[in-house]
Amino acid sequence: MRRHAESAGLNDVVIVNTCAVTKEAERQARQAIRKLRHEKPQAKIIVTGCAAQIDPDSWAAMPETDILLGNEDKLQPASWQDLAQGQLPAKQVSDIMQVREVASHLTGSFEDHTRGFLQVQQGCDHRCTFCIIPFGRGPSRSSSIADVVANVRNMVAAGTKEIVLSGVDITSWGQDIENRPRLGVLVQEILRGVPELPRLRLSSLDPAEPDHALMEVLASEARLMPHLHLSVQHGDDMILKRMKRRHLARDVMRFCEEARRRRRDVVFGADIIAGFPTEDDAAHQASCQLIREADLVHLHIFGFSARQGTPAAQMPQIEKSVIKRRVADLRALGEEQLEGHLHTRIGGHDMLLLETGGRGHLSGFEKAVLALKGHQAGQKQRYQPGQLIAVTLQSVRGDAIEVVPLLARSA
């Protein structure tokens, strides 16, 4: 969007890309828009993103909104050119359910020159009962292998050391492509086609669908990071069914066991929802149990938020105070899990990808802080963002691991 706006010669515009995943996300977006109007009275405020796509009228009705742009329209250079020429209507929202292509020219994005996110898939064909996302993002559609490999090559040439494959539902990548290749095939093709890529990481996977090619490449390719984030959502089978997820708790266990069998050091993350309608204490405990048994470490805990228009919004709701308590419970368990995991890594070696301020991430996505003490302290400038350095994992410091460079340590 920024690139399109710049090439159309636009300046003094503010783009607000709204999120619809929870009520709170929408509340914060509205607040941000009001604040922006106050801070930049002259700027044109363009409101886009999933919340704007799903409920365009209410976002366009905000007095602070100048232009409301749909999720597909925002990716079209013509929208921004029309805007620059004063020809864009105040509200332009195409039917996202009709979109069949990924705007591949826009898939790469950079976070300094260290880690880059590459969107390989967009939209979702599933209909989990709590989720509004498919109505904001449209049907599932995949970038071609050739486009993805070319994008990866460009990003690496521009200095990116680690690429994260992202999308709304990357497990469904390939289902709209001839021969329906699975995500594992894409990963193999990337690693084979771009040998100079140091690190590849995956974003959220669906444990419902075993992918043999992915398991094979996890076992054979050190450049695929041993870190898998799973869209688990719950540990109770009845709740999973009410969510209309396609997996049960035992599928999560099976997925984790298989991945660990292939790659001993694999670390799991998971999204978990607390307080889904009808969740009782036993169901909540089932989530805790699954987290422990599958040894899920990097947890993203969400309190259930009823989204208007979804089936879950019609189900018997749980009291807010109970949701809050269960969220706190699960977050505390997440901290415990992470701490336990970090301690198991102490004394080992790994590669640290340095980001800013002497911090970075290890292969299992553990946060790490570079500790330069004594004579090493003067060597700070040797270590720059984007460097991959071999380190010894020394001690746990809060939610991170303190590490020392391998060479500096032995020097």
Ligand code: SF4
């Ligand atoms: S698979 Fe993910 S994006 Fe698709 S409906 Fe379910 S939760 Fe939403």
